[in-house]
Amino acid sequence: MRVLSSWEAPDAGQEDVRLGFLRHLEEYPADGMWRECAAGHITASTAVLDASRGRVLLTLHAKFKLWFQLGGHCEPGDVTLAGVALREATEESGIGDLRLLPGPVQLDRHAVRCHPDGTWHLDVQYAAIAPEDARHTVSDESDALAWFPLDGLPEPTDDALRRLVARCQELSG
Numbered sequence: 001m002r003v004l005s006s007w008e009a010p011d012a013g014q015e016d017v018r019l020g021f022l023r024h025l026e027e028y029p030a031d032g033m034w035r036e037c038a039a040g041h042i043t044a045s046t047a048v049l050d051a052s053r054g055r056v057l058l059t060l061h062a063k064f065k066l067w068f069q070l071g072g073h074c075e076p077g078d079v080t081l082a083g084v085a086l087r088e089a090t091e092e093s094g095i096g097d098l099r100l101l102p103g104p105v106q107l108d109r110h111a112v113r114c115h116p117d118g119t120w121h122l123d124v125q126y127a128a129i130a131p132e133d134a135r136h137t138v139s140d141e142s143d144a145l146a147w148f149p150l151d152g153l154p155e156p157t158d159d160a161l162r163r164l165v166a167r168c169q170e171l172s173g
Contacts, residue, residue, distance in 0.1 A: 001025055003081050003124065007104055010167070017107045021122050035073045040109075040120030044084035045071020047105065047125065047164050048093060050147060051132040053172040056165055058154065059092055060144040067148075067157040069164055071123065072141075085126040093145060094137025098128040106167050108160045123160075127168050 004022050009015035024032050024040055031037040047069045048057040058067045070092040071085060078084045086100050108123045136145045148154055150169050153162060 003104065004107075010106070014106055017109060020109065021107060021124075024122055033074045035114055038115045038117070038119055040122055041073070041114075042081070043071060043073055043121045043123045044081045044088065045069045045123050045125050045164075046085045046089035046098075046100070047127045047168050048089055048095070048098060049127060049129050049150075049168060049172070050134065051130060053129065053150075053168075055147040055149055056153075056168070057093055057095075057130065057136060057145060057147055058157075058161070059139075059142040060146075062141055062143050065143070065156070067154045068161055069125070071125075081124045082126060085124070086128065089128055092139045092141055093130075094139065095130050095134045097131045099131075101127045101129070101171070105171065106164060108163070110158075110160055125164050127171065 004018055007018060009018050028037050028039060033042045035041055059070055061068050070089040072088040074084050082100055086098060089098055090096065104124050105127045106125050108125060110121055110123065111118055112121050138145050150165055153165060
């Protein structure tokens with residue numbers, strides 16, 4: 001609630017999404033953060049940029065067979081959304097010493113199949129910078145990991161990733 005309440009959305013569309021996330025947490029105070037909440041749940045993801053901020057590390061998701069940013073579900077013991085984003089990025093990339101940029105970059109609500117009838121991920125998206133000498137390792141959740149130019153994303157992917165990378169390009173100036 002604190003992160004979403006204090007985050008300044010970059011535009012009216014993102015403000016609507018932010019308010020929707022807050023409504024979700026008000027309607028589901030006991031489980032709105034957790035995978036078990038069939039109505040939807042908060043997740044956190046990270047666009048991992050190389051040290052020059054010209055490339056993004058993407059995972060070819062083993063289940064969905066699409067290229068995505070790194071990220072996942074909140075787990076008991078997670079204290080902050082930024083911590084979830086960093087933990088997931090580190091676990092899925094094998095890269096230590098990622099430097100998370102302050103605050104979320106954007107928010108995205110998308111349908112997923114975490115439950116038999118489907119559900120929603122309410123994804124709080126961050127960006128991180130990898131160290132100059134970063135070497136990645138493919139995790140069990142990925143078929144592949146690879147660096148791509150910000151203006152040369154692979155297919156297949158989705159609009160959510162394209163929006164996230166475009167936002168990262170804006171922030172990198």
